[in-house]
Amino acid sequence: MCVERNKLFGGFSMGLKDMFKKNEESVDENINVTEEKVQESTEAVETNEVHMEEEQQSTPAKGNEEPVQEAIEPKDITSERKQEIGPIVFKTEIEESDLAPLTIQETIFILCSVDHFNEEGGIENYQQKCEMLDKVLAKKLAEQEVLYMTFDRATGAPFITQGCVEIYTEKAFVLEACQHYATQYRAIEPVEFVKSDSNLPDKLNLFEYLHVLGMEHILVDNGKYKTVVERGDILPIEDKKDKTYNPKLRLAMIEFFEEARWMVNYEEREENMKTKEKRMLDELKTAKYLIPMSFPDQTVEGMENEVVLQDGMNMMLPKLETQDQVAFTPMFTDWMEFGKIYPKDKWNGLVVTFEQALGLVKEMGIVINPMGENLIMNQQSFEALKQMDEMAENGGQES
Numbered sequence: 028m029c030v031e032r033n034k035l036f037g038g039f040s041m042g043l044k045d046m047f048k049k050n051e052e053s054v055d056e057n058i059n060v061t062e063e064k065v066q067e068s069t070e071a072v073e074t075n076e077v078h079m080e081e082e083q084q085s086t087p088a089k090g091n092e093e094p095v096q097e098a099i100e101p102k103d104i105t106s107e108r109k110q111e112i113g114p115i116v117f118k119t120e121i122e123e124s125d126l127a128p129l130t131i132q133e134t135i136f137i138l139c140s141v142d143h144f145n146e147e148g149g150i151e152n153y154q155q156k157c158e159m160l161d162k163v164l165a166k167k168l169a170e171q172e173v174l175y176m177t178f179d180r181a182t183g184a185p186f187i188t189q190g191c192v193e194i195y196t197e198k199a200f201v202l203e204a205c206q207h208y209a210t211q212y213r214a215i216e217p218v219e220f221v222k223s224d225s226n227l228p229d230k231l232n233l234f235e236y237l238h239v240l241g242m243e244h245i246l247v248d249n250g251k252y253k254t255v256v257e258r259g260d261i262l263p264i265e266d267k268k269d270k271t272y273n274p275k276l277r278l279a280m281i282e283f284f285e286e287a288r289w290m291v292n293y294e295e296r297e298e299n300m301k302t303k304e305k306r307m308l309d310e311l312k313t314a315k316y317l318i319p320m321s322f323p324d325q326t327v328e329g330m331e332n333e334v335v336l337q338d339g340m341n342m343m344l345p346k347l348e349t350q351d352q353v354a355f356t357p358m359f360t361d362w363m364e365f366g367k368i369y370p371k372d373k374w375n376g377l378v379v380t381f382e383q384a385l386g387l388v389k390e391m392g393i394v395i396n397p398m399g400e401n402l403i404m405n406q407q408s409f410e411a412l413k414q415m416d417e418m419a420e421n422g423g424q425e426s
Contacts, residue, residue: 135252165260175201180214181288191246234262241278272361276310280400316358317376355394367398
């Protein structure tokens with residue numbers, strides 16, 4: 028598992044003689060970006076592939092955004108420290124006590140070293156060492172008081188690269204990454220998360236928040252000694268079968284808008300846009316949503332009260348209007364987004380499918396997560412979706 032995971036992101040490329048020498052490579056050589064694809068664009072990118080209109084973007088509440096600061100010297104592992112901790116790699120078995128004194132970056136260094144020597148000719152008890160390193164690394168991340176992430180200002184959400192979100196263990200590391208991504212014409216900002224007070228909606232901790240967003244793969248310290256950790260290994264969470272939430276849809280929407288709002292052109296862009304758009308629309312049509320609702324002359328009982336749609340229900344639904352007084356019905360993928368606008372103790376959540384929602388909104392459009400992805404769809408959008416479905420049924424031919 029360790030080998031495949033680290034190969035995916037460039038692996039450990041030092042030669043045997045350089046095993047415990049100082050890492051001199053620049054961050055530009057290590058961070059995974061699509062630099063060779065990028066061409067500067069002076070025109071705005073069209074994002075309404077299926078006539079989806081966008082309102083002014085709203086950035087959801089998140090951790091503590093870092094102000095622009097003077098350069099901070101990164102705490103890279105010194106050659107002396109590598110020589111000191113390197114023998115752990117060659118122990119018959121690695122024990123948790125061997126790794127307890129190490130920082131997260133040092134633990135990843137040991138993990139990369141184990142992979143390297145296993146590829147060079149095999150290493151004793153490779154599987155045991157990988158499992159122990161994975162376990163300890165996940166525990167260290169769960170217990171770390173301060174972590175940093177890269178957020179994309181275009182989406183207001185964690186930045187996604189190669190299917191992963193990024194977590195950094197040092198402020199200097201995340202600042203270097205943001206500077207690098209700026210050369211790719213991305214507006215990436217560093218965000219600090221403090222374990223004791225994450226400043227996230229519903230007082231979620233960082234790893235609960237990522238679960239709601241469907242972000243299950245974490246790239247740790249990209250640009251330094253790096254590895255991928257599964258979010259579920261850090262904080263296992265059971266599926267919320269009794270509550271409405273849509274992590275796959277959240278991830279698909281964020282990935283689509285991250286691509287659509289990236290102001291660049293490259294050869295595969297159109298194909299990538301279509302792929303991500305299709306994934307988003309597929310999830311959109313199969314998801315269940317929450318629409319704020321209340322019954323006349325009846326108070327809401329409890330918090331996050333979900334109501335199943337039934338024929339003949341007498342209920343009140345709110346609407347949101349644009350500056351041009353165009354009305355939309357708000358829909359939410361989860362209670363976290365719901366609560367950004369509507370108090371959970373004053374509004375019920377009407378649980379509906381996409382098809383049921385279209386039957387309720389009549390001639391109005393819908394807006395999904397207005398304080399998040401802010402996906403707006405009108406009657407023209409619904410017609411376009413219908414035509415796409417008909418074409419798919421006819422094998423790609425228009426009816």
